[in-house]
Amino acid sequence: MQGASFVTDEKKDRVTVEINNRTYTIVGDEESSSHVRLVASLVDQKMKEIQGTNRHLDTANLAVLTALNTMNDYLKLKEDYATLLGSMKRKEDK
Amino acid sequence: MQGASFVTDEKKDRVTVEINNRTYTIVGDEESSSHVRLVASLVDQKMKEIQGTNRHLDTANLAVLTALNTMNDYLKLKEDYATLLGSMKRKEDK
Numbered sequence A, B: 001m002q003g004a005s006f007v008t009d010e011k012k013d014r015v016t017v018e019i020n021n022r023t024y025t026i027v028g029d030e031e032s033s034s035h036v037r038l039v040a041s042l043v044d045q046k047m048k049e050i051q052g053t054n055r056h057l058d059t060a061n062l063a064v065l066t067a068l069n070t071m072n073d074y075l076k077l078k079e080d081y082a083t084l085l086g087s088m089k090r091k092e093d094k
Helices: A033-053 A059-093 B033-053 B059-093
Strands: A014-019 A022-027 B014-019 B022-027
Touching: A014 A033, A022 A033, A022 B059, A033 A059, A033 B059, A059 B022, A059 B033, A059 B059, B014 B033, B022 B033, B033 B059
Parallel strands: none
Antiparallel strands: A014 A022, B014 B022
């Protein structure tokens, strides 16, 4: 979804998803529509979780906080990946 | 940052960061302030990249698209992690 964008007039594959009660039309240039729907449902779920404990947030702030939380998860997983790779290499060196 | 939130009156550690020219006060209950700043700078960078190719987006839509892109990156990394774990287990079984 690196090249994904909100569009109204392009001819590429479009997927309409609902995130936090708003409808978005997403164009993916690499993923299938089922993958776009999966990603959107995970973002929707995370936004709803965050909204549950931050009722006063508007959509923009809620979405920024969702992006921050997802980026945090990404960095943790990246560390886990590096740790796993490291332990794999140590085993190979033995 | 699972429990991170935008607050104005809590007594926990607060970090002020700038994302897409807006200031946010973030409360992390597990991470250090330098980690919060790193996560925020990565989100800021991604938002600016996406804005570069989607000039008409408002902050809310831009932030949702940033969350979608980050979630997509997360899922890809999760697949890579599973693949690495699988190949590690296959080697152990030999």
